[in-house]
Amino acid sequence: MLRTTKTSLTALAVALATPALVATPAFAQDAESAEAAPLDDLVDQVAIPYTQFELDNGLTVIVHEDRKAPIVGVAVWYNVGSKDEPKGETGFAHLFEHLMFNGSENAPNDYFQYLQEMGATDYNGTTNFDRTNYFQTVPTGALDRALWLESDRMGYLLGAITQEKLDNQRGVVQNEKRQGDNQPGGLVFYEIIKALYPEGHPYDHNVIGSMADLDAATLDTVQKWFRDNYGPNNATLVLAGDISAAEAKPLVEKYFGAIPRGPVNNPAEADVPVLKQDIRKVMKDQVAATSIDKYYSVPGITDRDLTALSVGAQILGGLSSSRLDNALVRDEKLAISVNAGNYAFQRVGILDVGATVKPGVDPAVVEKRLNEILADFIENGPTEDEVRRAATSNLAGTIRGLEQVGGFGGKAVTLAQGEVLAGDPGFFERQMNILATLTPGEVKAAMQKWMTRPAMTLVLEPGEREGEYEEAASVGASDDAAEEAAPAASEITVTKVRPAPEISQLTALDFPDVTEAALPNGIKVYYAQRDTVPATRVTISFDAGSAADPLDKRGLEGMTLGLMEEGTTSLNSRELAEAQERLGANISTGGGVDRSSFTLSSLSANLEPSLELLADVVRNPAFDPQELERVRTQTVTSIQQALKSPSGMAYYVATPLVYGKDNPYGGSGTVESVGALTRDDLVNFKQTWLRPDNATIFVVSNLSLDEVMPDLTEAFGNWSAPATPKGKKDFSSLATVPESARIVLVNRPNSPQSFIVGGEITPFSSSDESIVDLTNANNALGGNFLARLNMNLRETKGWSYGVRGAPRLDENAVAYFIQAPVQADRTGDALAEMIREVDEFVTTRGVTEEELTRNVNNEIRQLPGQFETSGAVLGAMQRNVMLDRPMDYYETLADKYRAQTAESLNAAARKAINPDGFVWVVVGDAEKVRPQLDQLGLPVETIEVE
Incomplete structure (x- = not known):
């Protein structure tokens, strides 16, 4: 089947025209009366033209043509999320998102390697309650390779899932969970879910799952999960960018057409629970001020009340001029900040309204006023001006977002979300039409319908956390036991050989003329x-x-x-x-x-x-x-x-x-x-x-x-400088590199993870010609996912969710920093590995030819995708001026990269990075961590930070 829409962005420039305002004291009066064009006129111009078709195996394909740059956003959405997980298998959807980056039968290496070979930008994968998605923006000449890669993990993955990969990614996900839990307020969402959704409800557990369920995952269970949920007829492919539907259809058929159908996940029906009575929960955590939030169960994205509730939340606490801002923050000065938002999922949503109490103010006073303002708003509703301002802000944000074809937002995501969650790629148009015609009465009615029901109030107070973290079974086990439990190496099974297509000639970056x-x-x-x-x-x-x-x-x-x-x-x-x-x-x-x-x-x-x-x-x-x-x-x-x-x-x-x-x-x-x-x-x-x-x-x-x-x-143009002298900065004082490395341990009790930062000053300046060599050399050590530090601590050992290192290029100094959140029981081991990796990199094991080729190709090929948006261009122009570069600087980079050798990169790295010059700061539970650090042979100082 073939369906084509015929809307476009034509004439958007005439939207929201406003009478001229004068920049004088009279502006205060004019601002009150400034009129924008009718919202429905604006909505008529905001669209994403697309063509939709379906392969014989059930794969839904959506194509949006946008020729602004030689790039294509590729998004694959699977109709499965955490709400579809059975009891005992929480976290499986998210765990599988990780496994699908760990190689398929014909692409057995880490998928980030193949993405970098293509020069992909804006690439990642995410899981939520309702869907799992993978996305990348690639040069047009690499589209064949991207489609081959996505189709191989859709149709030819199981032979590549080994016990080693499962164990490793289980550890990575458990560290991702620790990293979130370790943040101030990191345990709050668990309590919200538990309060709003009864046991057995599809939304009754967090997306990341429980440690126990992750521990219990076996090869058989995860392989069954894949077979049940990742067939082409349970997926949507969106291509947005430098491609037409006519060009896309044979390519998609070529790479995806032979994949057999699988089961289709019919998303669980889920009602919006009604609490029997108000729930109140008080928690303590390492926060600086008390916060009070009220949470309401509301409907999901396809309910007409969604837009009314979202606009109501904006007016309450989302806009800078919100009612709660005006009353609690500006006028009465009871709170330091307020918030309100409607977080909509496919079947249900959570509407949150809250305030952070000003230190010294009685939280009970703030909560009373919060409830009074809420009650008044629910009873009387918003004004026409409030609704219009919220709608205009929303639409302006939508227009700016349409500039991007892929990534976390942009046009590909908009089309995919509509298709997968609402059965209509143009769902966003329906939402905006509602937005354009929304009345204060509709907002009032929606608030009265949903916000007069019992709610959960959660008060988060400063203090020490109570209770224990849920921990994985692997923590506390001896190293000997872990080695005994380690499985033997598994072979990858290839069910069908599918050679990777060549990457075509790529278009060079054409940075806008300045x-x-x-x-x-x-x-x-x-x-x-x-x-x-x-x-x-x-x-x-x-x-x-x-x-x-x-x-x-x-x-x-x-x-x-x-x-x-x-x-x-x-x-x-x-x-x-x-x-x-x-x-x-x-x-x-x-x-x-x-x-x-x-x-x-x-x-x-x-x-x-x-x-x-x-x-x-x-x-x-x-x-x-x-x-x-x-x-x-x-x-x-x-x-x-x-x-x-x-x-x-x-x-x-x-x-x-x-x-x-x-x-x-x-x-x-x-x-x-x-x-x-x-x-x-x-x-x-x-x-x-x-x-x-x-x-x-x-x-x-x-x-x-x-x-x-x-x-x-x-x-x-008529702004005159004052008579006072212009400021001048003094950089005469700069730390010298110490003679030997040391460790400073910052005690943070009850931390399931430690956060490590290593840093040193370098002899480079940001204007050095060889700074490009340093940054690309660092791509082998710490600069991206495939860098040694991350591949060691995350992808090999599973001790961290992610490790990065990079030079910080300021105008008057260049420092080098490494950061790594690591599980607490491996803090000493992880730091020892980081020190070893850095030392070997600048002594005996510098940039290899394989790393050089991969990173040079990646840097060159991703250049066009890096400047897709006007915001990226604006930032590049500012960096060029600050660092005294020519405005065509980024167009010259490709030749600089081509001229690089392993020797030139190693020379830059060895000039910049001194293994003995680091100060290592470790934030963690000193009782658990200090004995580990004492084994490393470096001086250790333990401090408290108030």
Whole structure:
């Protein structure tokens, strides 16, 4: 059968047109009356044209043609998830997702090897309650290879599943579970599921499953799981990008057509449970502040109430101007943050509304007010303006997301999700049509229907966790017992030989041409045109960053940028949020250690008023004293929370040890430093650093430069620099590499995993010509999935969910870091392996010819896919300017990679990495971990972090 839709993105540029607003104090009044085009006009233009057909074996195929780049997004969705798991087999769907990356009969090696050979980008696999999916974006010339690879694991996998692979991936998944459980609040979702869904309900268990069920998985049970669920008639293949349906059909038939049908999983029917009465649960964990959340059982994605409930949740606590934000955070200052969201699955959903209590406030007061606001909203419903702002924000986000063909989001996922979960690839269009016509009355009715039922309230308080972790049977077993239990090597059985197709000639990267211009006041403008979607991104970047903080005022830059988002001299924080929502615009701050930036993401039709809004934020911040205290409390709490997480603690300790505590890169804001900042400090920082003579503007738009420049000139062209001197950073202090490595152990009791960070400063600068050699050499050691550190600790030993190492390329220093979360009982063994791998890499076992070939091919072939989106182009332009590179830098990389040799890569690695220069920071349970570390022959210091 063949079905083709005929909708398109034509004329989207005229959507959401808004009358011009002026960047003066009058903006406050104009923002209230700004009118966007009717939402249904916008929805008419938002579509993903597709063709759908089905093979004789039942495989559903959907093709979307998008010729913007020589890449194709490939997505395979299987109609099976954790809700389909029988009792005793929880976690099997997710475990099988891992096994399907471990090789098939004709592609027996790790699938990441084949993906890198193709130059794939945006590749991964995920499992949730309802489906399992695999996706990659590949160069057009590698599409045959990608289809061969996906079809081999669909039809020819079982002969490659060995006991060794099962045992290894079981260990990896159990470490993934430990990693999640080890986070502050990591045990909360288990309690939510247990409360909302009775035993026997399809959604009554977490996707990752239980340790006991994972321990019990056998080759027979996992092979049966595959036979029952992974046939072509239980799958959907989506191709989105540089391909037509006519081109796709013979290719799909060639690679998938011979795979026989299998059983079809009919997703379990599941009602929306109704609690008999309200449930209340109080938990303690390593959190900085108490949070209160209410959870409601609501319907799944195909229910019409879905959109109404989602919009209602946004209005309650999702929008920046939400009711809970305005009442609890801005006006009454009882909470430091609020949240609300509707998390919809196929059959059911969970609507969450909550608040994080401001330290020093009685949580009972916050909970009472939360319930009062909820009750009022449910009884009276939202206003027309609130519904419109929520809908406009949603649609603007959808438009921006349509730029990507694959990855975790984008067009392939949108089509696949609609087909698998709703039986309609165009399901998103139905949702948007509802969104465009949604009324306040419908939102009110949905809230009254679903949110007047009994709910679960969960209070998470600071404190030590109570109870024990569920642990795997392998932990605690002796090494001798583990060796005795290890199976003999298994042979891979090939049922049908299917040679891999050749990768065709690939198209080289064509980075967009970048034009330089200047505003009347001298601000440089770098512009690139991308016309895939009618959207514009503008960044105004200042040579500042957190490195501009005085040593005794660390956190100043972050606080300054935070306050600038909270109101101008003409718009308070609420009005500023509402103005962005009406325009479908988003203004965010960031930039990192070297730059401070403000980025506007705007619909091009609304660029002029959106730029005026950005200019108001950048040029006219109010620095309201009351907002200062609110943001200070939020910032202090976020610092305290970061020091509760394993990774946050590790980098807090490691950073000053690597860079030196007096280096601008050597620290971040503390409770004390942020607590001492004054309004004058913020004003002085802006005057010193965030000024036109320290600014650069970057633009990526579907509009021409001639169309953009008048709006930029109006917004920023008459901005004059203050008389005060411009800021200057001092990098004269930099840590020296120590003579010998050492270990700092940070005690975090009751941790099922340890988090390891190793770091050292290198003699490189980010402008060194050979930095490309260092980064590609690192691809063999720690830079990607196939790197030695990850393959050893994850894919061979199963002690970690993932290990990475990489140089950090800052403007004024290059450091090298390795990080690894590892199971607690293997902390010493894992660190010993990491030290050995690093030492061998720079002495006796450098980059091999096989690694060189694989990594050079991967780097070259993935270049076109790396710059698919305007956001990626915008980021590359900023990096080029910061690191003093030419704008065609990325187009020159292919030749640089081709010129690399094993010798050149090894020379760069040996120059940068000194095995004796590392400081290793380990965050874990000192009682369990210290004896392991004492065996390594390095000095060990145990500390506590408050």
